[in-house]
Amino acid sequence: MSSEHGHDAHELSFLRKYVFSVDHKTIGLQYLITSFVFLLVGFGLMMLMRWQLAFPGRAIPLIGPMFSPDLAPNGVMSGEFYNALGAMHGTIMIFLGVVPLGVAAFGNYIVPLQIGAPDMAFPRLNMMSYWLYLPAGTLMLLSFFLPGGAAQSGWTSYPPLSVINPGQTVWLLAMVLLITSSLLGAINFLVTTINMRAPGLSLMRLPVFVWSEMVASVILLLAFPPLEAAAVLQLMDRVAHTSFYMPKDLVILGQRYTGSGGGQPLLWQHLFWFLAHPEVYVLVLPAMGIVSEIIANNTRKPLHGYKTIVYSMLGVGVMSFLVWAHHMFISGMTPALSNFFLVTTMIISVPSVAILTCLIFSLQGGSIRYNVPMLFALAFLPLFGIGGLTGLPLGLTVTDIYLHDTYYVIGHFHFVVVTGSIIALFAGVYHWFPKWFGRKMNDRLGVIHFWGSVVSMVGIFTPMLVMGLAGASRRLYDPTAQAHNLIVQPLNVVSTYFAAALGVFQLPFIWNFFHSMFRGEKTPENPWQATTLEWACPSPPPHGNFAKTPRVYRGPYEYSTPGRATDFWPQTDPS
Amino acid sequence: MNNYGWGLPIQASTFAGQIDSGLWIIHAAMIGVFVLWGIFFTYLLIKYRRRDGVAVRHEEHGEMTSLIPDLLVMVFEIGLIVFYALPAWRSIKMTMPDPKDALVVEVTAEQFGWNIRYPGPDGKFGRTKPELVHFSNPLGLDRTDPAAADDIVVSNEMHLPVNAKVLIKLRSKDVVHDLFVPEFRLKQDAMPGLETPMWVEPNRIGHYEMACAQLCGFGHSLMRGDVYVESREDFDKWLKSRAALNPAPPTASSEGF
Numbered sequence: 001m002s003s004e005h006g007h008d009a010h011e012l013s014f015l016r017k018y019v020f021s022v023d024h025k026t027i028g029l030q031y032l033i034t035s036f037v038f039l040l041v042g043f044g045l046m047m048l049m050r051w052q053l054a055f056p057g058r059a060i061p062l063i064g065p066m067f068s069p070d071l072a073p074n075g076v077m078s079g080e081f082y083n084a085l086g087a088m089h090g091t092i093m094i095f096l097g098v099v100p101l102g103v104a105a106f107g108n109y110i111v112p113l114q115i116g117a118p119d120m121a122f123p124r125l126n127m128m129s130y131w132l133y134l135p136a137g138t139l140m141l142l143s144f145f146l147p148g149g150a151a152q153s154g155w156t157s158y159p160p161l162s163v164i165n166p167g168q169t170v171w172l173l174a175m176v177l178l179i180t181s182s183l184l185g186a187i188n189f190l191v192t193t194i195n196m197r198a199p200g201l202s203l204m205r206l207p208v209f210v211w212s213e214m215v216a217s218v219i220l221l222l223a224f225p226p227l228e229a230a231a232v233l234q235l236m237d238r239v240a241h242t243s244f245y246m247p248k249d250l251v252i253l254g255q256r257y258t259g260s261g262g263g264q265p266l267l268w269q270h271l272f273w274f275l276a277h278p279e280v281y282v283l284v285l286p287a288m289g290i291v292s293e294i295i296a297n298n299t300r301k302p303l304h305g306y307k308t309i310v311y312s313m314l315g316v317g318v319m320s321f322l323v324w325a326h327h328m329f330i331s332g333m334t335p336a337l338s339n340f341f342l343v344t345t346m347i348i349s350v351p352s353v354a355i356l357t358c359l360i361f362s363l364q365g366g367s368i369r370y371n372v373p374m375l376f377a378l379a380f381l382p383l384f385g386i387g388g389l390t391g392l393p394l395g396l397t398v399t400d401i402y403l404h405d406t407y408y409v410i411g412h413f414h415f416v417v418v419t420g421s422i423i424a425l426f427a428g429v430y431h432w433f434p435k436w437f438g439r440k441m442n443d444r445l446g447v448i449h450f451w452g453s454v455v456s457m458v459g460i461f462t463p464m465l466v467m468g469l470a471g472a473s474r475r476l477y478d479p480t481a482q483a484h485n486l487i488v489q490p491l492n493v494v495s496t497y498f499a500a501a502l503g504v505f506q507l508p509f510i511w512n513f514f515h516s517m518f519r520g521e522k523t524p525e526n527p528w529q530a531t532t533l534e535w536a537c538p539s540p541p542p543h544g545n546f547a548k549t550p551r552v553y554r555g556p557y558e559y560s561t562p563g564r565a566t567d568f569w570p571q572t573d574p575s
Numbered sequence: 576m577n578n579y580g581w582g583l584p585i586q587a588s589t590f591a592g593q594i595d596s597g598l599w600i601i602h603a604a605m606i607g608v609f610v611l612w613g614i615f616f617t618y619l620l621i622k623y624r625r626r627d628g629v630a631v632r633h634e635e636h637g638e639m640t641s642l643i644p645d646l647l648v649m650v651f652e653i654g655l656i657v658f659y660a661l662p663a664w665r666s667i668k669m670t671m672p673d674p675k676d677a678l679v680v681e682v683t684a685e686q687f688g689w690n691i692r693y694p695g696p697d698g699k700f701g702r703t704k705p706e707l708v709h710f711s712n713p714l715g716l717d718r719t720d721p722a723a724a725d726d727i728v729v730s731n732e733m734h735l736p737v738n739a740k741v742l743i744k745l746r747s748k749d750v751v752h753d754l755f756v757p758e759f760r761l762k763q764d765a766m767p768g769l770e771t772p773m774w775v776e777p778n779r780i781g782h783y784e785m786a787c788a789q790l791c792g793f794g795h796s797l798m799r800g801d802v803y804v805e806s807r808e809d810f811d812k813w814l815k816s817r818a819a820l821n822p823a824p825p826t827a828s829s830e831g832f
Binding site: 078079080083086152153154158159160161164165247248249250251252253254256257261263264265266299300301302304305308330331332335336338339342343346349350353354357358360361363364365366367368369370378381382385386389390392393396397398399401402403404405406466469470471473475476477478479481482483484486487488559560561562567 | 598602615641649686769784795
């Protein structure tokens, strides 16, 4: 399509090449590093919360005295600070960490390469996405230093609390920037994938990862605008004293609320979950895509049920818009409505189960190569499975009455997002690292990182499921203040120790990443002997990616085809 | 309170057993699925590890084989919905007892406590006005309304008679709260601007906790109260002692002044 781009080698200034770059690969790496930094920040906030949960009322060790007396008098965390940490942990992990990492970082770098394109369809828009995302994230973090502190109404920001609590205005502004950034990215991915595929690359020859990014982009495109509108309404409630979400006759801490009233707090919950449930699939789909790529490559056989996986992803995409109110079974919404969302929730489990089943069946008859990316990809299957299974009693109206707002919910969605998405994203980093830098990450450190992380994650989240069944409530600054949390309180201590271990086991990863970038073992162009297009250009690819527009002759996973000398048959191989 | 342990808390309402049986069925199925699936997965990982001279088996299974486990999951879920979730949800959340046959209690949540109001001998809740709200009158009860004069308002303490249907009208003065009594398996958001009905029939005498389960601000973890389920006589006695604390109704002479 644009072979002239391949020779486009005029010198760019440092600023244009590494900072305000329009090259999808640079932007992809910018997203990668930034979102990993945000993940680390979100993890740090969580460690503070975990300290308070395990040892309520005890001064935070080492850094406690460094906080201002408003946040942590005598080093002991205040309730306001705890709530701010909770809201910001959720917001940062989801909106600034996992989604940008899965969709924007991997999508930017890998999707154009896997479809044989020289760049994204709109490179400048792409740059703008990143440069909206970074200020949005920075603004979100800076809100900790403003008077009143950061938002403290949960990442869900339910009004009226979010309208009367400090910190929320900046949260809303940052969210509006962030949503705009995501929308631009989603449009860009869709146009790129639909219009810029190499000749011969029909839709049913696309790698599963490209499909997953496409479906995730459609979800973002359709689900984010309602939240953006809802966020602006909440902003108006705060700054212009409108009452979109504020009912009349509120009396807050003895003072009558001065707004006109007449609004409806439930409206926000509907608008919020209309985005936030599909968002879960935005977190999970790219992870499934990455795992599919790695499993096909390392079993040396075609994926079992490529079509089933693709259609299931499309099914998940459509159904994800019809399940949002299963977060609201006990919200005071008309109870009859819950039955509808109960049924749709059970329906959406069908395509999800199909994808997992296909991935497991893919192992059958293969020749499994246990390298580091494959270890992470395999761990995804059972651990994400736990995440999916524990969703069942929450999606079922009757059992949700008891489990709603308990630690069971936290355990469930962390199994989905942490041992699901984040594990898969680690797999992706190890798998595509040679593509990015022409070097390989150290295997021994990778294995340490793998076992350390998996054991720690399971150690953090399994106790939460047990606590939830015993009735322990979530979002409590001091769990020991309520009698029903007391017996299982030791499990909070267990979780905290495992969380600390998880932090320690990320050190080999961080060191491995930066060290291997410059000193890692050099790799050939196609070190994993893979079939997909991204391995048909140099590593790292030059500006414009492919010297000549590739031509595609077959599907993405032609491994071990009988009668061929090698066990992989690249999509571009004309023979 | 020895009501809690490492498993589910004790059951103290008529529908607690119904909710627990669902939890048990689902968890048994989940663990069963996970274990079977884990055995199969481990078998695949060992059997198909890379070995020299062992070729990849290339024959394609039909795409359909992966749908068999799906079909089983679907059958289980449909069964769960039709025979468990729909009927149980109907009886617990969609059907409210007739106020004539039930004790009606109003619970109003606020940052950070519970106000429990009993209608008194006349069985009617009196008028409240937001402008009358004061720390000594948390609901803004208008005592000049005859229906309000005998209303009994208690903070953070709910007394209920055993084996009687209770209809709770749940309200909130400020933000979203959630009334959670673990022993009753009862949970419902208190949405400001709405009056949400919920019911419970306590069937075990005892002392339980009413906790707030929805983030409601910096004092959320302190927002709790006590539930006392008592025999009918004890309950009536308590209600009478509480009624005695109400301010005397305005008399003719004081009005004349």
